[in-house]
Amino acid sequence: MIIKNKSVVDDDWSVLRLNEGDTTESVAVPSGKIIVPLKVWQAQRDKLSQRADLGVWLNSDERAEDLQDDLAKFAVIAVNFPKFADGRGYSIAYHLRTRLGYRGELRAIGDVLRDQLFYMQRAGFDAFAPRADKDIHEALKGLSDFSLSYQASSDEGQPLFRRVQRGGAA
Amino acid sequence: MYRYDQFDHQITAERVAQFRDQVRRRLSGELKEDEFRILRLQNGLYMQIHAYMLRVAVPYGLISAAQMRMFASIARKYDRGYGHFTTRQNIQFNWFKLQDAPEALADLATVEMHANQTSGNCIRNITCDEFAGVARDEIVDPRPYAEILRQWSTFHPEFGYLPRKFKFAISGAEHDRAAIAVHDIGLSVVKNAQGEVGFRVLVGGGLGRTPIVGTEICDFVPWQHAITYLESIVRVYNEHGRRDNIYKARIKILVKALGIEEFKRQVEADWQFTKNGPCTITEAELNRVSACFTVPAYEQLPEGDSAVEALQRDNKAFANWLQRNIKPHKVPGYAAVVLSLKKTGIAPGDATAEQMDAAAELADRFSFGELRITHMQNLVLADVRQSDLVALWKAADAMGMATPNIGLLNDVICCPGSDFCTLANARSISLAKAIAERFDNIDFQHDIGDIELNISGCINACGHHHIGHIGILGVDKDGEDWYQVSIGGSQGNSAGVGKVIGSSFAFSQMPEVVARLLEVYVRERHADERFIDTVRRIGHGPFKEYVYATPIAGDAKLDGAEYASLEKGTPYDMPYYSRRF
Numbered sequence: 001m002i003i004k005n006k007s008v009v010d011d012d013w014s015v016l017r018l019n020e021g022d023t024t025e026s027v028a029v030p031s032g033k034i035i036v037p038l039k040v041w042q043a044q045r046d047k048l049s050q051r052a053d054l055g056v057w058l059n060s061d062e063r064a065e066d067l068q069d070d071l072a073k074f075a076v077i078a079v080n081f082p083k084f085a086d087g088r089g090y091s092i093a094y095h096l097r098t099r100l101g102y103r104g105e106l107r108a109i110g111d112v113l114r115d116q117l118f119y120m121q122r123a124g125f126d127a128f129a130p131r132a133d134k135d136i137h138e139a140l141k142g143l144s145d146f147s148l149s150y151q152a153s154s155d156e157g158q159p160l161f162r163r164v165q166r167g168g169a170a
Numbered sequence: 171m172y173r174y175d176q177f178d179h180q181i182t183a184e185r186v187a188q189f190r191d192q193v194r195r196r197l198s199g200e201l202k203e204d205e206f207r208i209l210r211l212q213n214g215l216y217m218q219i220h221a222y223m224l225r226v227a228v229p230y231g232l233i234s235a236a237q238m239r240m241f242a243s244i245a246r247k248y249d250r251g252y253g254h255f256t257t258r259q260n261i262q263f264n265w266f267k268l269q270d271a272p273e274a275l276a277d278l279a280t281v282e283m284h285a286n287q288t289s290g291n292c293i294r295n296i297t298c299d300e301f302a303g304v305a306r307d308e309i310v311d312p313r314p315y316a317e318i319l320r321q322w323s324t325f326h327p328e329f330g331y332l333p334r335k336f337k338f339a340i341s342g343a344e345h346d347r348a349a350i351a352v353h354d355i356g357l358s359v360v361k362n363a364q365g366e367v368g369f370r371v372l373v374g375g376g377l378g379r380t381p382i383v384g385t386e387i388c389d390f391v392p393w394q395h396a397i398t399y400l401e402s403i404v405r406v407y408n409e410h411g412r413r414d415n416i417y418k419a420r421i422k423i424l425v426k427a428l429g430i431e432e433f434k435r436q437v438e439a440d441w442q443f444t445k446n447g448p449c450t451i452t453e454a455e456l457n458r459v460s461a462c463f464t465v466p467a468y469e470q471l472p473e474g475d476s477a478v479e480a481l482q483r484d485n486k487a488f489a490n491w492l493q494r495n496i497k498p499h500k501v502p503g504y505a506a507v508v509l510s511l512k513k514t515g516i517a518p519g520d521a522t523a524e525q526m527d528a529a530a531e532l533a534d535r536f537s538f539g540e541l542r543i544t545h546m547q548n549l550v551l552a553d554v555r556q557s558d559l560v561a562l563w564k565a566a567d568a569m570g571m572a573t574p575n576i577g578l579l580n581d582v583i584c585c586p587g588s589d590f591c592t593l594a595n596a597r598s599i600s601l602a603k604a605i606a607e608r609f610d611n612i613d614f615q616h617d618i619g620d621i622e623l624n625i626s627g628c629i630n631a632c633g634h635h636h637i638g639h640i641g642i643l644g645v646d647k648d649g650e651d652w653y654q655v656s657i658g659g660s661q662g663n664s665a666g667v668g669k670v671i672g673s674s675f676a677f678s679q680m681p682e683v684v685a686r687l688l689e690v691y692v693r694e695r696h697a698d699e700r701f702i703d704t705v706r707r708i709g710h711g712p713f714k715e716y717v718y719a720t721p722i723a724g725d726a727k728l729d730g731a732e733y734a735s736l737e738k739g740t741p742y743d744m745p746y747y748s749r750r751f
């Protein structure tokens with residue numbers, strides 16, 4: 001189960017993570033819907049390009065720009081949060097949405113917790129795989145912590161001062 | 171004051187609700203401490219030695235009388251009747267219970283206050299010149315820009331989990347009073363040759379383990395582009411700042427590693443995507459925000475007041491107060507007044523609930539109901555009629571807030587140290603007290619003149635010791651409190667980091683160390699030369715030689731009956747306060 005478009009839905013994708021001993025060249029990518037690491041995609045590009053059921057995930061220290069020419073090839077792009085306190089994934093999402101024009105599913109995976117979902121959604125994520133030990137229905141509530149934001153981001157291109165008529169001097 | 175509108179209120183209310191629920195989940199065990207810690211820090215809630223500590227934001231240091239009264243009320247209701255004003259123009263309450271924090275935030279929200287981003291690895295509360303809007307040397311009032319940046323940085327979705335804390339300071343005057351050079355980003359509002367307003371931007375300053383003075387990244391960013399440009403700086407930092415080592419995670423390390431040219435290139439490459447985009451600040455928005463700062467209804471008054479001048483001749487204490495605590499005002503007949511929170515025997519920056527209420531009262535009576543908090547840990551009444559100075563002085567004196575020592579030896583900047591802080595190596599407040607007692611003579615302080623003595627209890631430098639004319643750093647030696655001394659640091663336009671004079675000293679030796687430094691100064695100074703200028707002229711040598719020339723009594727052990735009772739870890743608490751102001 002994941003959260004997608006603000007509701008809890010079934011999910012038939014699996015995420016490939018390298019085990020000890022695997023290399024990006026040699027690891028076997030199983031059939032079926034699978035989200036592979038960026039490095040595996042880069043190493044096995046020729047083979048994997050044929051597949052329609054492919055996603056790719058970036059780690060927090062990787063760059064959205066590395067996917068620049070391939071965006072149309074993926075049904076889903078995921079960004080891994082190795083720790084919830086690692087905030088690089090927010091900038092990656094922002095770049096994918098606002099600079100590279102990615103419109104497909106953008107999924108947060110890894111150490112994804114309820115209290116981070118609101119910012120993640122603003123930065124451009126529309127799908128979330130909360131950590132397995134957490135209640136996903138509880139996590140869903142995190143998307144509606146605020147009904148209003150000051151600044152522009154991926155979800156809302158205009159800052160508050162351009163969106164609404166605000167109060168001025170009395 | 172800046173007036174919030176319905177949108178600010180709604181965001182603040184939703185934040186309170188969010189935090190209330192987070193605390194509920196923590197108390198029920200749904201959230202583990204390591205998950206909760208970051209959430210509570212972003213709401214200003216620390217775990218200290220004795221209790222939780224709540225740090226409440228005072229955006230750009232500006233506060234209304236009603237807000238000050240709320241601090242007094244929080245101090246009484248949830249704390250032990252006092253609060254601590256900090257170098258970041260905030261206030262801290264030291265004895266909080268976790269369960270009370272949501273209720274306190276709800277109380278604060280009733281007067282448009284909060285604890286947003288007063289801690290944690292996000293963009294912190296933006297600090298500002300405490301004399302903004304009234305200073306005679308002001309070029310442009312920085313507060314509307316500070317408010318625009320407050321809104322931009324509050325709950326910024328991309329920058330809530332930066333590699334480290336991120337601090338902005340902004341000044342709009344000829345003289346920098348906001349220590350902009352030792353902030354992650356320092357902004358100075360300037361005018362170019364055409365009279366257009368923009369920002370000179372410094373980046374990569376900071377204190378802590380690796381003190382660095384910020385480097386200019388751009389000498390003029392037109393004000394319209396402030397948000398987009400600053401956002402690019404923070405974005406490059408978010409993506410490339412180190413996360414493997416917390417001591418190397420600050421932007422100053424990134425800027426040093428890349429070099430300012432390369433860092434600037436990356437910032438400008440990022441900026442190309444947003445420059446002139448929707449986040450460009452509009453004239454209408456700047457005007458709206460500026461108009462939300464109430465302009466006091468100044469009267470047309472003559473400069474000077476005969477009653478003030480008469481008392482100044484007759485009363486030495488009043489004369490001293492006028493000389494040290496009154497600052498020039500751009501409007502004739504008015505003055506800016508600093509209320510000292512540095513009375514000897516009181517922890518620097520501490521105020522009791524009674525003092526906060528009194529300060530609010532003084533603000534209502536004498537200063538259009540507004541106050542400011544200074545990064546030197548004092549309060550300011552910015553708009554006082556000169557003809558009210560005598561009455562104000564009497565009222566402030568009665569509350570222990572008229573000590574005529576602003577900018578003098580006992581106007582110490584001081585962090586909480588090991589009296590409160592879990593990270594400390596040594597006590598700071600107790601040391602500030604010991605030093606203050608040694609130099610309690612106000613005539614002596616006036617003779618020494620302008621000097622900045624800054625004390626930090628550990629390398630994190632919360633007491634700004636690096637930029638003190640005399641800087642004191644607590645270090646740990648076999649579980650005893652020891653102190654390293656540096657001289658020659660300074661804030662302001664010629665900011666610089668002080669140099670250590672030699673091996674460290676025991677607690678009980680420290681007042682004598684300071685005395686010896688001052689002796690050298692008194693011996694060597696030219697007429698009207700400040701301590702810092704003497705240090706710059708003659709160098710460290712003579713100071714160092716004299717301090718170490720003969721042994722100082724009180725080696726190693728914390729002897730002296732007065733300090734014997736202060737065993738390490740014993741909290742500095744209310745008994746220390748003389749409640750007889």
Ligand code: HEM
Nearest residue numbers: 216256257258352376377378379420585586591630631632
């Ligand atoms: C709860 C107690 C406190 C804790 C745990 C704490 C923690 C820290 C830490 C870890 C740093 C080092 C940052 C770095 O080098 O990257 C730091 C720096 C600093 N803190 Fe605190 N602090 C506390 C209280 C205070 C107080 C009371 C003040 C103001 C009086 C303050 C103001 C500062 C300032 C101005 C710096 C230097 C910032 C810089 O290098 O840019 N802190 N603090």
Ligand code: SF4
Nearest residue numbers: 585591594627628632
């Ligand atoms: S300088 Fe050290 S001891 Fe002082 S408040 Fe900061 S962290 Fe604590």
